[in-house]
Amino acid sequence: MAIRTRSISTRLTIMNMLVSGVALLLACAGFFAYDQVTFRQGMLHTLSAQAQIIASNSVSALVFNDPQSASTTLLALKSSPHIASAGILTLDYRPFAQYTRQGDDAFTSIPALHSGEVEASRFGATHVVLVRQILSDSKSIGFVYVRADLRELDQRLKRYALIAFGVLLISLLAAMLISSAFRKSVAQPIIQLAETAQAVSRNQDYSVRVTPTRDQNELAVLIDSFNKMLQEIQQRDSELQKAHDELELRVTERTRDLESSNRELEAFSYSVSHDLRAPLDTMSGFSYVLMKNYADKLDENGKQSLQSIRAAARRMAELLDDLLNLSRITTSTMRREEVDLSATARPIMEELCRTAPDRKVEFVAPVKIVANADARLLQIVLENLLRNAWKYTSRHDHARIELGQDISNGRVVYFVKDDGNGFDPRSADRLFQPFQRLHSSAEFPGNGIGLATVRRIIQRHGGEVWAEGGIEKGATFYFTLQSTRSDLRSRVV
16 A cells, blocks of 8 residues: 555656656757748748849840850859759740759759749758749749758758757656655655555544644645544544443443333233232122122112123223233334235224124225234234224214325335224324323223324334324324335235
8 A cells, every 4th residue: 555655756756757848848849840940941041042143143144045154153053062953944944054963863843933923932852942033124034943952951850859859868867856856845745644544544543643744835734634633533533432431321221221111011010910900800700790699689770880880890901901912012022024914904804894794884905015014013003993993984874994005205104094983183193192082982982092002013113103084084094114125115916
């Protein structure tokens, strides 16, 4: 990892060398371009002057048709080593006199002069040709052309290329030396900062700090900010550890209190199931004996009193059973599995229909509704909700009870819906409170424990339960279970 972090210094060195090299290459390219342009312009200026001199000295030779004199004039070009050939032409472009440097071929292809032009030039790969009119009394009597060699330009470019290459090497070496000093002042603190951050991430030790730099620049601000961040993280980590220790202590205390409460609840359940039930059984038994053996000795008031005692004992026994069931639900172990709600609900509805065969109740449910839950506890939920719907539709000639599911906000919502008496929506919060009833026992019998039991089971599953309805508009009880992938993939078959 140290090699990877130190690569920033190498990158800085390469960057400096590239910047220096590119700048030098651009400068050399500009210089070469300028030199080539000025060299060509200077060569054209020289050729133009020489052509003008030859044209002036060749007027009489053309007028008097003296090629020998014209050739003598052209021989003056021997003093110019870059002139490869030259010539004087008549108006119909026939050669009148020529000059050729030893080793060069004669050249007769010249640039054409357009109307009004006195002089024209053309650059080739190895030579440049300039042609000029020969005038006498402002009338053209012929042409002179001069052909110069460009090899000197190529040699000139080669020399410049060698010089530029040498300067480039020296500049790169200088950039490398300068980068070493630059690396110490810039790259080294960055490398130290990266290594410190890596060590903090690896060891989770927030007490380390980066050594501040002497310079007051952006890098110093960065290091100072990083050190302050480490200090804040260290402080927060200490506070978090302290809070964690306190939380563990509280959890231990709460766990101890919960275990104590569970033991007390178990003792209460044992007391309810044994100590309280025994007197009730005695009251129920002796009232039964009185009713059976001494009924003829009691008047109507006495018989009604005995029946009231027996009814109160039965109601007390039911309350004790409901309380015991509620406590068992709270402490029992849960085992989640795939449960078919439709298959669980149908036997419950069949049993309810057998208790009142004259009632006309339509039960609606999909073929299969899949949920991930504790099968035993979910059966208790459906028993309470379906019995609740059965009870509150008992005063209607024809009733409809529906079990179904919906998808709302990415979660599966199950519901039991009826078209019974319903309830006042303002009192919906009281529905799931133990012993809270919205109807009197004379209207609809019950202990007010069923829906509280439903809420306790749904909460143990990590879900929610709520109800919607209105007076004589029926009621719908919704519940969710803890969201799992199987729940979200479940669908009505």
